[in-house]
Amino acid sequence: MAFSHLSHLDCARCGNRYDADEINNLCTCGSPLLARYDLGSVSVDPSDIAQREPTLWRYHEVLPVRERVISMGEGMTPLLPLPALGKQLGVPGLLMKDDGLIPTGSFKARGAAVGVSRAAELGVKAFAMPSNGNASAAWTAYGARAGMRSVVAMPESAPLINRTESAITGAQLYLVRGHIGDCGQMIGALIARSGGALFDASTLKEPYRIEGKKTMGYEIVEQLGWRSPDVIVYPTGGGVGLIGIYKALLEMLELGWLTGPLPRLVAVQSSGCAPIVQAFNAGAKVSEPWPDPKTVAFGITVPKPLGDFLILEALYATNGTAVAVDDSDTLATQALCAQLEGAFICPEGAATLAAVRSLRTSGWIKQSDEVVVLNTGAGAKYPVDVDVPVLNPGDSI
Amino acid sequence: MAFSHLSHLDCARCGNRYDADEINNLCTCGSPLLARYDLGSVSVDPSDIAQREPTLWRYHEVLPVRERVISMGEGMTPLLPLPALGKQLGVPGLLMKDDGLIPTGSFKARGAAVGVSRAAELGVKAFAMPSNGNASAAWTAYGARAGMRSVVAMPESAPLINRTESAITGAQLYLVRGHIGDCGQMIGALIARSGGALFDASTLKEPYRIEGKKTMGYEIVEQLGWRSPDVIVYPTGGGVGLIGIYKALLEMLELGWLTGPLPRLVAVQSSGCAPIVQAFNAGAKVSEPWPDPKTVAFGITVPKPLGDFLILEALYATNGTAVAVDDSDTLATQALCAQLEGAFICPEGAATLAAVRSLRTSGWIKQSDEVVVLNTGAGAKYPVDVDVPVLNPGDSI
Numbered sequence: 164m165a166f167s168h169l170s171h172l173d174c175a176r177c178g179n180r181y182d183a184d185e186i187n188n189l190c191t192c193g194s195p196l197l198a199r200y201d202l203g204s205v206s207v208d209p210s211d212i213a214q215r216e217p218t219l220w221r222y223h224e225v226l227p228v229r230e231r232v233i234s235m236g237e238g239m240t241p242l243l244p245l246p247a248l249g250k251q252l253g254v255p256g257l258l259m260k261d262d263g264l265i266p267t268g269s270f271k272a273r274g275a276a277v278g279v280s281r282a283a284e285l286g287v288k289a290f291a292m293p294s295n296g297n298a299s300a301a302w303t304a305y306g307a308r309a310g311m312r313s314v315v316a317m318p319e320s321a322p323l324i325n326r327t328e329s330a331i332t333g334a335q336l337y338l339v340r341g342h343i344g345d346c347g348q349m350i351g352a353l354i355a356r357s358g359g360a361l362f363d364a365s366t367l368k369e370p371y372r373i374e375g376k377k378t379m380g381y382e383i384v385e386q387l388g389w390r391s392p393d394v395i396v397y398p399t400g401g402g403v404g405l406i407g408i409y410k411a412l413l414e415m416l417e418l419g420w421l422t423g424p425l426p427r428l429v430a431v432q433s434s435g436c437a438p439i440v441q442a443f444n445a446g447a448k449v450s451e452p453w454p455d456p457k458t459v460a461f462g463i464t465v466p467k468p469l470g471d472f473l474i475l476e477a478l479y480a481t482n483g484t485a486v487a488v489d490d491s492d493t494l495a496t497q498a499l500c501a502q503l504e505g506a507f508i509c510p511e512g513a514a515t516l517a518a519v520r521s522l523r524t525s526g527w528i529k530q531s532d533e534v535v536v537l538n539t540g541a542g543a544k545y546p547v548d549v550d551v552p553v554l555n556p557g558d559s560i
Numbered sequence: 561m562a563f564s565h566l567s568h569l570d571c572a573r574c575g576n577r578y579d580a581d582e583i584n585n586l587c588t589c590g591s592p593l594l595a596r597y598d599l600g601s602v603s604v605d606p607s608d609i610a611q612r613e614p615t616l617w618r619y620h621e622v623l624p625v626r627e628r629v630i631s632m633g634e635g636m637t638p639l640l641p642l643p644a645l646g647k648q649l650g651v652p653g654l655l656m657k658d659d660g661l662i663p664t665g666s667f668k669a670r671g672a673a674v675g676v677s678r679a680a681e682l683g684v685k686a687f688a689m690p691s692n693g694n695a696s697a698a699w700t701a702y703g704a705r706a707g708m709r710s711v712v713a714m715p716e717s718a719p720l721i722n723r724t725e726s727a728i729t730g731a732q733l734y735l736v737r738g739h740i741g742d743c744g745q746m747i748g749a750l751i752a753r754s755g756g757a758l759f760d761a762s763t764l765k766e767p768y769r770i771e772g773k774k775t776m777g778y779e780i781v782e783q784l785g786w787r788s789p790d791v792i793v794y795p796t797g798g799g800v801g802l803i804g805i806y807k808a809l810l811e812m813l814e815l816g817w818l819t820g821p822l823p824r825l826v827a828v829q830s831s832g833c834a835p836i837v838q839a840f841n842a843g844a845k846v847s848e849p850w851p852d853p854k855t856v857a858f859g860i861t862v863p864k865p866l867g868d869f870l871i872l873e874a875l876y877a878t879n880g881t882a883v884a885v886d887d888s889d890t891l892a893t894q895a896l897c898a899q900l901e902g903a904f905i906c907p908e909g910a911a912t913l914a915a916v917r918s919l920r921t922s923g924w925i926k927q928s929d930e931v932v933v934l935n936t937g938a939g940a941k942y943p944v945d946v947d948v949p950v951l952n953p954g955d956s957i
Contacts, residue, residue: 217614217636235903236640236658239614241633247707261633264661266903268940300940308902310644316957319950323943330946331898331939337957338950345953353957501728505632505705506663542728543665543697543941546720549727553716553735556742560713560734560750 168205169227172196172370175473183227186285188368195367195470197410198227198374202417209389209420219273219378225414226277227374233280233309235266237273238378242386242535247503248516253523256533258392259516260383263508263541267301267328269462270379270404270539274372275301281371282362283309290364291315291354293346295400295462296325297540302364303334314353314361316346322461324544342456344466366401367469373407380411383535384421391426393532396518398511398539399430399439399485400463402474409477426535428483430474431518433458433490438467439474443485448472459490460510462539484527492517497542509545512538565602566624569593569767572870580624583682585765592764592867594807595624595771599814606786606817616670616775622811623674624771630677630706632663634670635775639783639932644900645913650920653930655789656913657780660905660938664698664725666859667776667801667936671769672698678768679759680706687761688712688751690743692797692859693722694937699761700731711750711758713743719858721941739853741863763798764866770804777808780932781818788823790929793915795908795936796827796836796882797860799871806874823932825880827871828915830855830887835864836871840882845869856887857907859936881924889914894939906942909935 172181174190175197181187183198190196205224215221219238241261249257262270279302282290289312292302299315306313315329319338329336339346347365354361363369384391391412397405405428415421430439436456442449452467468474478485490510497513500506508516515536522528554560569578571587572594578584580595587593602621612618616635638658646654659667676699679687686709689699696712703710712726716735726733736743744762751758760766781788788809794802802825812818827836833853839846849864865871875882887907894910897903905913912933919925951957 213611218638236638236661241615243633261663264633264663266658266661268665268938304898304902304904306902307899314957316951323945324940326946326948327943328904328940330948331895331904332902333899336946336948338948339953339955340950341953348953349951349955349957498728501701502704502730505701505703505729507701507725507728541665541938541940543721543725543938546724546943548720549723549733551723551727551733551735553737554713554746556736556738556745558736558746560711560746 164206166223167227167229168200168202168224169198169229170201171199173199186287186362187370188363196370198370200225202414205418209385212385219276219375222378222381227371228277228280229284231280231284233283233305234276235308237265237276239382240264242383243506245504248500251503252520253530254519254528254532254534255530257519258533258535259506259538260379260535261506261538262379263538267297267304268541268544269297269301270376271297271301273375273378274403275305275375277375278364278369278372279305279309279311282369283311287311287362289313289360290362291350292364293343293350295343295464296321297462300325300328303329303332307332316350318342318346322545342466343464366403373403373410376404377407377411379404379537380408381415384415389420391421392535393426394429394528394534395426396429396431396515396534396536398460398463398514398537399432399474400465401468402430402439402470404537404539405430405477406470406473409481425481428477428481429518429522430478430485431514432463432485432487433460433493433514434487435490436464436466437487439471440485440487442471442475443478448475460493460514462511486518486521488514488517488521507542508538509540509542511540512536561603563620564624564626565597565599565621566595566626567598568596570596583684583759584767585760593767595767597622599811602815606782609782616673616772619775619778624768625674625677626681628677628681630680630702631673632705634662634673636779637661639780640903642901645897648900649917650927651916651925651929651931652927654916655930655932656903656935657776657932658903658935659776660935664694664701665938665941666694666698667773668695668698670772670775671800672702672772674772675761675766675769676702676706676708679766680708684708684759686710686757687759688747689761690740690747692740692861693718694859695763697722697725700726700729704729713747715739715743719942739863740861763800770800770807773801774804774808776801776934777805778812781812786817788818789932790823791826791925791931792823793826793828793912793931793933795857795860795911795934796829796871797862797865799827799836799865799867801934801936802827802874803867803870806878822878825874825878826915826919827875827882828912829860829882829884830857830890830911831884832887833861833863834884836868837882837884839868839872840875845872857890857911859908883915883918885911885914885918893917904939905935906937906939908937909933
């Protein structure tokens with residue numbers, strides 16, 4: 164029985180087909196490539212999967228890695244009930260998939276584990292990428308474990324911890340006085356000059372990180388006993404996680420691991436950078452670049468996602484929606500979640516909870532809905548100074 | 561079948577017996593109390609445990625919580641092979657138990673999950689404790705989830721992130737211009753004045769956090785296929801983790817889940833605060849207070865652990881040892897681990913790897929030994945400024 168049932172890659176826009184066992188980036192038409200599997204030949208049963216180790220590699224038949232798994236124990240993160248917060252938001256069936264509990268503390272580890280493993284077995288020795296921070300932390304970590312050299316450009320405004328995380332692995336790291344788009348241009352130029360020595364590991368320019376991220380979808384469905392929730396709410400920057408979850412749902416339907424209807428997918432953005440919300444509200448198929456993006460939810464500051472058409476397709480196809488939330492709501496909800504549920508989540512994760520409040524208020528989410536929000540990272544990666552009384556030894560509290 | 565087979569508490573020093581279903585702190589003789597179980601009545605088989613969810617609650621028969629589990633999905637953290645670092649250290653069978661992948665990012669979550677759950681079902685509504693940082697992060701988080709009020713005193717020099725983590729839960733937090741001992745005195749005075757309103761949740765003054773921490777021992781043995789490694793290396797401050805692992809090993813022997821010989825247990829301290837190493841080298845049964853403790857491994861800065869006699873007993877009984885490492889070795893090994901294995905571990909965890917190097921050099925660890933080190937927390941909780949080139953958009957990398 165094959166470890167992976169990967170068959171080929173095809174273009175998400177024009178359908179062109181590519182050999183999966185060669186190194187590929189974008190289609191000649193400029194669009195991302197998606198991995199396809201011979202799903203008909205997958206004979207494992209969900210009940211067999213229950214016996215496997217609690218990592219995302221339990222779904223290895225539908226992952227692209229054929230032989231060499233580079234793992235730090237990633238995946239099967241908790242699907243945590245939020246009863247107190249759910250009560251306050253009017254959604255008793257509120258659950259949070261907590262991807263803070265994963266190597267490097269963010270869901271980017273899923274994409275990096277699968278992307279680096281696949282690149283390594285295809286012979287890649289060095290890669291370069293732009294990153295808003297957490298992707299760099301994850302890719303440089305898995306890259307180090309694989310013995311690869313890595314080059315990353317990151318906005319100077321990225322969280323301090325992401326610098327430390329990347330630098331300590333020995334990565335070649337640059338800070339840029341600009342945004343992720345500026346970083347991407349500089350990395351692109353570097354890769355072009357490298358003459359093939361550097362693999363382009365940019366989001367959606369390499370086909371396999373989405374395969375790692377789709378395991379969020381597999382896990383949610385498995386953890387609910389092989390069924391879907393009513394709604395899945397996702398913080399959306401590049402949107403690879405949301406595209407991946409949608410891809411996983413379709414694959415599980417085809418595998419017979421899941422029956423419909425599909426959950427309604429919700430893309431959450433910040434009101435300071437909401438190209439997908441704008442496009443969704445206009446009924447458009449692609450987004451327009453967002454001018455002057457700005458939000459505390461740094462991980463979702465992507466002014467024009469390369470996979471915008473795939474995100475929008477997933478929203479339209481599942482009767483989903485797109486919501487923008489203000490930073491002040493995000494931060495207030497982050498604190499509320501910690502106070503009521505004990506969970507210190509990242510701003511991006513908090514944005515999904517703020518969106519649940521707004522969608523419940525509007526009636527789009529019903530009280531009876533089972534709603535899964537994605538927390539994409541640990542809040543503890545972003546220390547903020549707090550005002551705390553300072554005492555001397557012997558003082559009375 | 562009872563969820564928990566808890567039978568009673570007894571004093572670790574004088575053997576006095578206490579009712580486990582009442583709120584207890586120390587024995588009247590001043591020593592910690594340990595939870596005891598009716599192990600003869602536990603009928604679950606290790607193969608049944610394999611079917612359970614990947615959290616520490618899979619061992620519920622030998623945990624003290626009878627009914628109300630407060631969980632955020634803690635436990636069953638990866639047991640990660642470190643092949644490249646192991647090769648460099650001359651210990652090919654090197655493994656790391658990675659407790660960075662747990663709610664609040666440190667092993668303290670184990671003690672807090674079990675300690676808070678048990679306190680809640682015994683009727684505790686509010687607690688107070690001193691903390692070096694991570695214990696506060698964990699206890700205030702689980703306390704918030706349980707709906708409890710919490711008061712914590714923390715040295716001003718504790719990591720910034722631990723303030724943020726505790727404050728965001730709504731805990732009443734104080735910083736103290738002193739060390740953990742000073743904090744303990746102030747909290748003790750507050751509890752005494754509270755007239756029973758505040759439960760004393762200080763290390764080993766409450767009997768149940770050790771029960772949470774012992775699950776590290778259960779997990780290591782289960783993850784190795786219900787057998788012991790040759791050596792377990794533990795960063796030792798208060799030492800509750802090491803005491804807990806030793807307790808777990810003895811329980812598993814009695815349960816028939818494990819056969820001997822036991823692994824040799826190693827307590828690792830910093831050369832800037834090494835009371836256990838000093839006592840071990842002198843063959844003493846208790847430690848002497850360490851004057852002017854100082855180390856980058858902040859979590860193990862405990863000048864005189866309350867459970868010193870239990871730590872030393874575990875080392876002597878397993879033919880173990882105690883080792884002090886310099887901060888410079890700790891930090892160099894932290895970077896080496898990230899570069900070779902991709903894992904960004906905390907300084908306390910890095911100290912265990914530095915100790916492995918020194919014990920291999922001395923011959924105490926043999927090349928053929930299977931060695932498990934404990935990484936007690938995520939390195940990402942401690943950002944350090946790194947020197948990174950800053951570029952302008954359009955610059956050439």
